[in-house]
Amino acid sequence: CQSINSANVLGASSMTADDAVPQPVVLIDQDSDRDATIVQLSFGDRLGALLDTMKALKDLGLDVTKGSVATDSSVTQTKFHIMRLGRKVEDPDMLETIRLTIINNLLQYHPESSEKLAMGEFFGIKAPEKKVDVDVATHVIVQDDGPKRSMLYIETADRPGLLLEVIKIITDVNVDVESAEIDTEGLVAKDKFHVSYRGAKLNSSLSQVVLVNCLRYYLRRPETDEDS
Numbered sequence: 747c748q749s750i751n752s753a754n755v756l757g758a759s760s761m762t763a764d765d766a767v768p769q770p771v772v773l774i775d776q777d778s779d780r781d782a783t784i785v786q787l788s789f790g791d792r793l794g795a796l797l798d799t800m801k802a803l804k805d806l807g808l809d810v811t812k813g814s815v816a817t818d819s820s821v822t823q824t825k826f827h828i829m830r831l832g833r834k835v836e837d838p839d840m841l842e843t844i845r846l847t848i849i850n851n852l853l854q855y856h857p858e859s860s861e862k863l864a865m866g867e868f869f870g871i872k873a874p875e876k877k878v879d880v881d882v883a884t885h886v887i888v889q890d891d892g893p894k895r896s897m898l899y900i901e902t903a904d905r906p907g908l909l910l911e912v913i914k915i916i917t918d919v920n921v922d923v924e925s926a927e928i929d930t931e932g933l934v935a936k937d938k939f940h941v942s943y944r945g946a947k948l949n950s951s952l953s954q955v956v957l958v959n960c961l962r963y964y965l966r967r968p969e970t971d972e973d974s
């Protein structure tokens with residue numbers, strides 16, 4: 747594990763054209779650190795230009811309190827601990843902005859990642875013409891997460907605004923979102939929401955309502971330009 751200020755780490759980037767394009771992953775973790783939001787980014791062994799990633803976060807008014815780079819099985823992972831006004835980032839709108847900012851920065855330095863990243867076309871970076879047509883299945887699970895809260899897990903096709911859409915669905919049935927963990931793996935979003943109702947975990951009836959509302963929304967085929 748090396749400091750993020752290491753010149754060798756900042757310049758490290760393997761860009762061999764013949765290499766298979768790895769899967770990009772962006773993880774926003776709210777649970778591992780009590781005081782800070784952790785952002786983790788990986789793209790095989792190709793990551794570099796980390797100063798620009800730090801600058802992009804600071805331009806959002808965030809403080810990068812700690813950063814590290816580690817390599818595990820040839821996969822380079824960068825991790826940033828970020829805070830806003832001295833505490834972890836709780837605002838869902840800002841969490842979505844952080845996610846999209848990180849993805850945009852990844853695409854700027856690694857446009858080849860658009861081949862396996864749902865956000866490529868959204869940011870105006872055209873994916874390769876021979877785009878793999880992947881039908882991403884939607885999975886929704888509600889389970890207990892301790893005595894006073896439940897966890898809602900949603901796995902579905904990634905798109906901008908996904909986090910805010912999920913939170914609206916949850917709050918529409920008066921369920922409180924205590925925290926969220928956002929995991930973007932290529933074309934798929936894997937999100938965890940820690941929720942409660944009046945300070946307690948969801949009962950079976952309320953869990954069923956949340957499940958039905960989420961499935962009703964996400965099993966609809968998203969509208970595309972071709973459909974319009």
